[in-house]
Amino acid sequence: MPAAKTLPGTEGDADTAAPAFSPLYQQIKGLLMRSLTLGEWKAGEALPAETELAQRFKVSQGTVRKALDALTADGLLVRRQGKGTFVATHSEAQVQYRFLRLMPDHGPREAMQRRFLDFRRLRAPADIARALALKAGDGVLQLRRLLLAGDTPVVLDDIWLNARLFKGLTAGRLQAYRGPMYGLFEAEFGVQMIRAEEKIRAVAAGEAEAALLGAAAGSPLLLVERRSFTYADRPVELRRGLYRTEAHYYRNELS
């Protein structure tokens, strides 16, 4: 009966050339996404039960379920039978460190130690600004840190953050926080990293980087440039990591 059913508040999506047809569950998905964006449910919190959402949106439970399943497949939600549906989080995630692909050659993934080297606020250079969709000169936070496996440095990260979203972030706060950095961003600033793009290259270590990593100048390093996005595909973090890969590798799965 609800053939061409359309939810109120979803018709004005005249983005680019009418999509011709949008199934109900897609519209529900959009509404749920909007609620997530607006912070109605925060990282780690539970959503209302399926039946409740079905009432709220005036559709059948099956349709809500399909929307929730889609968001789960996108990595935005986590479903736990018997308990509920939860907003995905980088803390206490089933797999800690969702975005870290570095693996040791031997043995299981070890927890690496962090050491913060630098933290400052500055005006974004052109390339950083472009990557973060800012205007050149907008404020960014820049930080540099080392990840160590045992006593040997493995990763040197330079990180740039949109300063407007992380007001009040300090070196001390970073130092003190236990758990993934993205967990802190969720908990303290309400900024959730949803997805990221990485560009990977091989480069020769410069003098300064080599010294910090305890490697020879000119030795080959993996350069991993990551751009991370929150809701609505808004870029909020740029990261340039230099990885030593003598005893570790970057893992990837293709399918």
Place this chain on the structure above:
Amino acid sequence: MPAAKTLPGTEGDADTAAPAFSPLYQQIKGLLMRSLTLGEWKAGEALPAETELAQRFKVSQGTVRKALDALTADGLLVRRQGKGTFVATHSEAQVQYRFLRLMPDHGPREAMQRRFLDFRRLRAPADIARALALKAGDGVLQLRRLLLAGDTPVVLDDIWLNARLFKGLTAGRLQAYRGPMYGLFEAEFGVQMIRAEEKIRAVAAGEAEAALLGAAAGSPLLLVERRSFTYADRPVELRRGLYRTEAHYYRNELS
């Protein structure tokens, strides 16, 4: 009514500690997978319609659908509204070169030229044998090739294949084939690459490799070691690729 319904021929999966409970659509998925493994439907071919499969397995169409959707999510099938459900293929894929993550810094992905440098049959060294789940000394095919963007070499691949699965493969056959190598494997040998694991490192170019790639000895290269699997998670190919990343990068998405 079919509460504890179990399909015939699926109960004997006493792999490791009974999984306690297996939903019907999982069992259907398993049966479909077996048919794929046995070659009942080959790469690019259409499966029977949902209604037909439902009859065949004596379950509802919705259950078959769920199994098909799962296999689609795994990348084994491709569904096309109005046309049918097809076995995924590396040829004529919606995205050509499913497994190639190399992108040029500027402009769209260009088709790269292939140049075969070497082709031989040999007994597997210990490390190759282990990676391909063979006994040391079993036959493997080894081949070396270059990928070029325009006139400049970008990738040097060393590839090892389980020789038993590729009887009759020759250098000439490789040279002549248009389209992705994995397409040839499907069409000529019935071997489908389903998924792959990659380990990525940065290394310094050796003399020989540097010469072939037109790079300086000692310059940093991306080392991409790939193990590809067919059905039943059987490893059939090992590949060591050296990538020049001055004008290209390895792309990855995290979520």
Place this chain on the structure above:
DNA sequence: AAGTGGTCTAGACCACCTG
């Protein structure tokens, strides 16, 4: 017009978790 996959519904029941 006929066939395919895609959507939506409604209801029954199962498995898992928590009090």
Place this chain on the structure above:
DNA sequence: AGGTGGTCTAGACCACTTA
């Protein structure tokens, strides 16, 4: 016992493709 998500069914209808 009562909540949650997960499975399975049956049927109606829609959208896309081909002939």
